Amino acid sequence: MNYISSRLAAVKPSASMAASQAAKSLRAKGVDVIDLGLGEPDFPTPSHIIEAAHAAAKGGQTLYTGAAGTPEVRAAIAGKFKRENGLDYTPDDIVVANGAKQIIFNALMATLETGDEAILPAPYFVSYPEMVKLLGGTPVIVECPESVGFRLTPELLEKAITPKTKWLFLNMPGNPSGATYSEADLRDLGQVLARHPQVLVLSDEIYEHILFGGRQFVSFAKACPDLRDRALIVNGVSKAYAMTGWRVGYAAGPAPLVKAMTTIQSQSVTSVCSIAQAATVAALNGPQDHVSQFCKAFEARRDLVVEGIRRINGLTLAPPEGAFYAYIGCGSLIGRKTPKGERLSDDAAVATYLLHEGRVASVPGAAYGLSPYFRISTATSEEILTDAVARINAAVAQVE
Incomplete structure (x- = not known):
């Protein structure tokens, strides 16, 4: 059977x-x-984060939280975006999930119709195409060879967009190649996207703090402010704070999308572990050394x-x-x-x-x-x- x-x-x-x-x-x-x-x-995981989790557990923060996350963790995330990325998001623009992968899954579940296309610059994170397929979408693979630094170019992007395109995925620095995008690179891509208003952008910025050679990180939403109402900025505490097992990812984006993702969360996992959210507040608001x-x-x-x-x-x-x-x-x-x-x-x-x-x-x-x-x-x-x-x-x- x-x-x-x-x-x-x-x-x-x-x-x-x-x-x-x-x-x-x-x-x-x-x-x-x-x-x-x-x-x-x-x-x-840094000791002050663990201590914050311990204090939260002993202090009774062991109950359900709101589906989008506690007010404290969403305020901390909003503060992080303002402080580190120059982006003004309110807590209502933010949703927390069990890792960045669930953020992406929820976003796709909230938006994809059967046959919708998602452009995936290759090499890409292994889970991207599988999540797209699982939720009824069609991955459109765009090979970005080593000769162009494993980066998506405006020319490659333009050729890949069709009337069915729903999402463009960006990952910077990239897994697996480690490729980054400069502000100018992102603006060039933004000029192409401006001509295709049906395309949403999922910018996976989970490795933003791991840059080499003195490079400076620029968020897609900062580089392309005119596209902010079409961009979902995905991040989390796993990589930068050595918190992979705590399973906390987050995103900021258009209010209707964030609301839809919150609804999905409320009907699937309910919320993120309350103690892990308290630890995330300590990670984002505490010492950054x-x-x-x-x-x-x-x-x-x-x-x-x-x-x-x-x-x-x-x-x-x-x-x-x-x-x-x-x-x-x-x-x-x-x-x-x-x-x-x-x-x-x-x-x-x-x-x-x-x-x-x-x-x-x-x-x-x-x-x-x-x-x-x-x-x-x-x-x-x-x-x-x-x-x-x-x-x-x-x-x-x-x-x-």
Whole structure:
């Protein structure tokens, strides 16, 4: 008996989670595997945030909250947007959810009709196309090659827009490539969007605080104020504050969209954990020194991996401009043979080879819509990354 919804037929599980699970399975068998599949900081959540959560729990903040979030957390988010991004949002323009992924899911559920198109610049975060498909939309993949810095250009955007286009997704800095957009880049895209008033913009800015080389972050809504009533700015505390497990994401956008997303939330998960919301208030309103400290560490790790990969004959790596991933080119390995005589037919085969022979878990570029690459997370210690690069080097050296 088949009782699974037909909507799931075209939807794939998370590739990064699958890579991590494969690593865990090998570890359970006693194999020494370095898991670089999932992207999450290895730093502990700052102590003042944990203390705020403890105080909230002891103080009785253990009941349901409003579906959109507590007044305190939405005020803190509004303050963050004003202070860091130069954006004036009121608490009524803001909604909180169980991670940025749920924010995106709710936004799509609130807006997509069957057949609506969502433009996804590739490489993209693995969950974007799957969420679009699950909710009846059609992903429109626009390949943004390394030659254009893995960025969407105005020309590529114009060609991709049709009368069915409902959303454009932007992710900056990007997962998996680490690509960023300057204010001028965003304005150029905004000029194209101005000619197509049916297109909404989902700007995923979850990595905004992880930028390298002195780059300054500019929110899409700040760069293109004339499009603010069509833009949903997505963010959260997971990456910047080492709070992935707290599951708090948030968004600011047009009041009708925020209201619709709040309705969905009220009828699905009700609200976000009250204690996690209190912790988010402390994260956003409290000391910010940890944010810059984390970023410096991520940049040092980025530099270590870039230098290490450059020494490996057969791999390439454009230095990521932000986030904490390395999107490694493996085109010269395709078609070659492993020591066991197996042909590496694509980047998925390369990732499989690195897992079983190099004992390093990575995610193939096909999962991000642009091949031939594989992604590793650099959000772990320099010692582990040094070991991982050495293992990758040894495995690649055996390919004939």
